[in-house]
Amino acid sequence: GAGVSQSPSNKVTEKGKDVELRCDPISGHTALYWYRQSLGQGLEFLIYFQGNSAPDKSGLPSDRFSAERTGGSVSTLTIQRTQQEDSAVYLCASSLDSGANYGYTFGSGTRLTVV
Amino acid sequence: AQTVTQSQPEMSVQEAETVTLSCTYDTSESDYYLFWYKQPPSRQMILVIRQEAYKQQNATENRFSVNFQKAAKSFSLKISDSQLGDAAMYFCAYRTSTSKLTFGTGTRLQVTL
Numbered sequence: 272g273a274g275v276s277q278s279p280s281n282k283v284t285e286k287g288k289d290v291e292l293r294c295d296p297i298s299g300h301t302a303l304y305w306y307r308q309s310l311g312q313g314l315e316f317l318i319y320f321q322g323n324s325a326p327d328k329s330g331l332p333s334d335r336f337s338a339e340r341t342g343g344s345v346s347t348l349t350i351q352r353t354q355q356e357d358s359a360v361y362l363c364a365s366s367l368d369s370g371a372n373y374g375y376t377f378g379s380g381t382r383l384t385v386v
Numbered sequence: 387a388q389t390v391t392q393s394q395p396e397m398s399v400q401e402a403e404t405v406t407l408s409c410t411y412d413t414s415e416s417d418y419y420l421f422w423y424k425q426p427p428s429r430q431m432i433l434v435i436r437q438e439a440y441k442q443q444n445a446t447e448n449r450f451s452v453n454f455q456k457a458a459k460s461f462s463l464k465i466s467d468s469q470l471g472d473a474a475m476y477f478c479a480y481r482t483s484t485s486k487l488t489f490g491t492g493t494r495l496q497v498t499l
Contacts, residue, residue, distance in 0.1 A: 295421055304486060313491040377431035
């Protein structure tokens with residue numbers, strides 16, 4: 272696609288429910304990144320994919336968080352048993368490759384609200 | 387670990403004036419890349435400007451320029467002839483050739499008439 276697409280744009284969920292956030296990167300981009308942005312905070316790295324594998328998942332805050340990427344394209348971030356502290360904007364970015372020569376293109380994020 | 391610090395949570399500038407946003411970083415690497423991103427209310431992060439650490443010349447993009455001081459580990463953004471559309475959150479970011487982007491906490495820029 273022309274840009275990085277994230278869905279849903281907004282999600283309100285009850286505490287304890289599971290949620291899935293989707294990221295559709297730019298076609299041909301092999302690197303994909305998930306970040307979390309809490310209110311008034313910077314972007315916190317969650318996980319990085321190169322192709323379908325995740326060389327760096329060091330930012331996932333707990334085992335309730337998981338992510339996968341299939342076909343070297345779409346990625347899904349799953350949060351199980353959501354908690355109120357999971358409320359944030361979840362941003363996805365893709366890059367032609369993981370090298371620093373290549374810039375990141377970000378999506379518009381999913382705003383998750385846990386009530 | 388690399389850290390990026392933006393010490394100005396909020397800044398304000400009058401339209402057509404110039405404003406400078408500050409950023410410092412901490413790293414033991416010699417080869418790295420620095421970025422400024424803009425985040426308007428639409429939430430999408432937009433790349434404003436980037437600087438390779440091995441380049442001594444400061445990067446410029448139209449009304450946006452940087453003052454890169456490698457020894458001081460400082461990377462400030464200057465916006466000239468500020469426009470209403472420049473109002474946004476601005477994030478400074480750092481990465482090496484093998485690491486992901488690390489962001490500062492951002493500076494909210496207001497542009498007044």
